[in-house]
Amino acid sequence: MGAATNKPDYRKQVEAMLKAYPWVKQTIQESNEELYPSCVPIYEEMFGHGEKEYASSTEKYGMKRAQKYEQLKELENTLKHLKLDERMVITETYFKNHNLTTDVLCERIGMSRRTYFRAKSSAFSKIADAMGL
Numbered sequence: 355m356g357a358a359t360n361k362p363d364y365r366k367q368v369e370a371m372l373k374a375y376p377w378v379k380q381t382i383q384e385s386n387e388e389l390y391p392s393c394v395p396i397y398e399e400m401f402g403h404g405e406k407e408y409a410s411s412t413e414k415y416g417m418k419r420a421q422k423y424e425q426l427k428e429l430e431n432t433l434k435h436l437k438l439d440e441r442m443v444i445t446e447t448y449f450k451n452h453n454l455t456t457d458v459l460c461e462r463i464g465m466s467r468r469t470y471f472r473a474k475s476s477a478f479s480k481i482a483d484a485m486g487l
């Protein structure tokens with residue numbers, strides 16, 4: 355058997371973020387047409403730090419939406435600052451929905467497998483660093 359490679363812990367998180375990016379972006383663009391959630395605020399009693407607190411489901415929804423929007427903008431900003439080959443690898447692999455093998459992707463973008471994986475690894479590292487992973 356070959357030697358085990360030690361992949362950084364952030365790889366799965368970055369990959370999940372990149373795979374979800376097109377869907378999250380579309381969802382946010384569609385929801386920008388509706389600035390407010392279509393639900394009635396319901397306050398539920400919560401207990402924390404020894405005192406009662408009240409939290410609105412509408413407020414929770416708004417906070418989650420704002421967090422996704424900020425994460426999306428941060429990822430887009432990071433992608434703009436990647437080198438051209440890194441950006442090309444990320445775009446072709448995660449955003450164009452080709453479902454192609456690595457060999458076909460490499461041929462399509464004109465890179466060797468080794469260069470492809472170096473660029474992908476470098477891009478992942480930069481994205482993880484910028485996103486605080």
